[in-house]
Amino acid sequence: MARIRLGVLGSTRGTDLQAVIDAIKEGKLDAEIALVASNKEDAYILTRARVHDLPALFVESRGKEREDFDREVMKALEEKGVELVLLIGYLRLLSPAFVERYRNKVMNIHPSLLPAFGGGMDRNVHKDALDYGVKVTGCTLHFVDEGADSGPIILQRAVDVDENETVDSLKEKVQHAEGQLIVKGIKLFAEGRLKVEGRKVLIQPEKG
Amino acid sequence: MARIRLGVLGSTRGTDLQAVIDAIKEGKLDAEIALVASNKEDAYILTRARVHDLPALFVESRGKEREDFDREVMKALEEKGVELVLLIGYLRLLSPAFVERYRNKVMNIHPSLLPAFGGGMDRNVHKDALDYGVKVTGCTLHFVDEGADSGPIILQRAVDVDENETVDSLKEKVQHAEGQLIVKGIKLFAEGRLKVEGRKVLIQPEKG
Numbered sequence: 001m002a003r004i005r006l007g008v009l010g011s012t013r014g015t016d017l018q019a020v021i022d023a024i025k026e027g028k029l030d031a032e033i034a035l036v037a038s039n040k041e042d043a044y045i046l047t048r049a050r051v052h053d054l055p056a057l058f059v060e061s062r063g064k065e066r067e068d069f070d071r072e073v074m075k076a077l078e079e080k081g082v083e084l085v086l087l088i089g090y091l092r093l094l095s096p097a098f099v100e101r102y103r104n105k106v107m108n109i110h111p112s113l114l115p116a117f118g119g120g121m122d123r124n125v126h127k128d129a130l131d132y133g134v135k136v137t138g139c140t141l142h143f144v145d146e147g148a149d150s151g152p153i154i155l156q157r158a159v160d161v162d163e164n165e166t167v168d169s170l171k172e173k174v175q176h177a178e179g180q181l182i183v184k185g186i187k188l189f190a191e192g193r194l195k196v197e198g199r200k201v202l203i204q205p206e207k208g
Numbered sequence: 209m210a211r212i213r214l215g216v217l218g219s220t221r222g223t224d225l226q227a228v229i230d231a232i233k234e235g236k237l238d239a240e241i242a243l244v245a246s247n248k249e250d251a252y253i254l255t256r257a258r259v260h261d262l263p264a265l266f267v268e269s270r271g272k273e274r275e276d277f278d279r280e281v282m283k284a285l286e287e288k289g290v291e292l293v294l295l296i297g298y299l300r301l302l303s304p305a306f307v308e309r310y311r312n313k314v315m316n317i318h319p320s321l322l323p324a325f326g327g328g329m330d331r332n333v334h335k336d337a338l339d340y341g342v343k344v345t346g347c348t349l350h351f352v353d354e355g356a357d358s359g360p361i362i363l364q365r366a367v368d369v370d371e372n373e374t375v376d377s378l379k380e381k382v383q384h385a386e387g388q389l390i391v392k393g394i395k396l397f398a399e400g401r402l403k404v405e406g407r408k409v410l411i412q413p414e415k416g
Contacts, residue, residue: 113344113366116324133407135364136321136346156343158321158366163411200341203371 004190005034007082009073012089014045016109019179020086020186021052029183031190034080037073039092055080061092070095074102084189086182087144099146104196106144107185109178111171113156114140118149126170135161139174141181143196154194154201155181212398213242215290217281220297222253224317227387228294228394229260237391239398242288245281247300263288269300278303282310292397294390295352307354312404314352315393317386319379321364322348326357334378343369347382349389351404360409362402363389 008017017036023029036049039061049056057076061069074097077085087108094106110118111125113136129137138158145151157177161170188194193204216225225244231237244257247269257264265284269277282305285293295316302314318326319333325345337345346366353359365385369378396402401412 113321113324113342115340115342116321131407132323133361133409134321134323135361136366138344138366140343153341153343158344158346198341199339 003030003032004186005032005081005083006186007034007077007080007085008036008045008049008088009085009090009092010036010038010045010088011040011043011091012045014043014048014088015175016088016178016182017045017048017086019183021048021054023183029187031186034082035076037076039069045088066093066095067097070098074098077102084186086186088182093148094144096146099144102144104143104152104194107141107154107182107189108144108149108151109182110140110142110149111174111178112140113138113158114142114149114153124167126167126174130161130165130167130170137161137170137174139178139181141178141185143201152196152199152201154185154188157181211238211240212394213240213289213291214394215242215285215288215293216244216253216257216296217293217298217300218244218246218253218296219248219251219299220253222251222256222296223383224296224386224390225253225256225294227391229256229262231391237395239394242290243284245284247277253296274301274303275305278306282306292394294394296390301356302352304354307352310352312351312360312402315349315362315390315397316352316357316359317390318348318350318357319345319382319386320348321346321366322350322357322361328356332375334375334382338369338373338375338378345369345378345382347386347389349386349393351409360404360407362393362396362409365389 024031033054035055037057037059038046039059041058046056059072085102085106117125117128136158140153141155142153143151159173159177195202195204232239241262243263245265245267246254247267249266254264267280293310293314325333325336344366346364348361349363350361351359367381367385403410403412
């Protein structure tokens, strides 16, 4: 089986990308990061990519229609032969054309147990969860559809909120879980074990 | 320390009440169930109470204003010296007067990780969760305020959704967690360790 080729889109630090890089280096994940692209020229995710000798691409979004920007990104993904796209801290909604082209081939990680604390782009999800007073939160890996945080859920993991929890301490714990979920999700996808039926993602047994 | 006196309101089977009864019998919980009341004459929770020699009271709700019905229930709770009220499958909203009288002294158990899948009285929460395709759900013990499922969260516990999960299998797993949460919540309350600050319930360290 050929290594699955990953494309990563991000606008921020890309902390979860490190989990993917590490898993590949440690031989726990048979994948190749074919492209890391960002709409922010100074996003640390691009630096992170370069540090690890991964193709890093800045795509200017200012002054462009969403569709035009997305077309550029899609072109870059196609040229690199990307089979699975990961959104890691990507602060943009995908255009319908992008969603259609990569239906059930784009994964997003969200730092809460959806449907709780979903639906916003610029929200501080951990602050919202702490303000609400939850005792359990977590993270969600889902396929991306036309909505915000609304696509079929691939994996979720719960994280306990401790007494004296802060936004920073919670973020760190949830990010650790995020990294694990992403790596697991890529693996399941590469093995052809994710089957989407309506809103449900069925995880098929390991092929033997 | 005197045993805490519990009042239980329920409209259905009262499966979670069994967890409380068992915990008391096994010496794991120092509490006394002073009253089990229901607005449904044939609700199994009343039978369950009688089987265990607990005071069981049916309060007719038909033809009564909510306030009048609640006043009858409150009178019965007062007569029994109830210090903490548990809602276990209680399919009624409490009147403002009830909420005010027992502020932070009424606990409700909800079969999801609030705020997800909350806010409805007659919904099948487990079916909603499965239809949404969640991979993690759970239950929430919270104090009751004026809204539906909106009060400060005392405890939550996550439950994994397995492949081939059904509404019935999920309900059983979540109910097991519910029983554990209720018993733990009563204990913390009786020990004076629950401190409500706005939406947050702080759990104080054990005394002594």
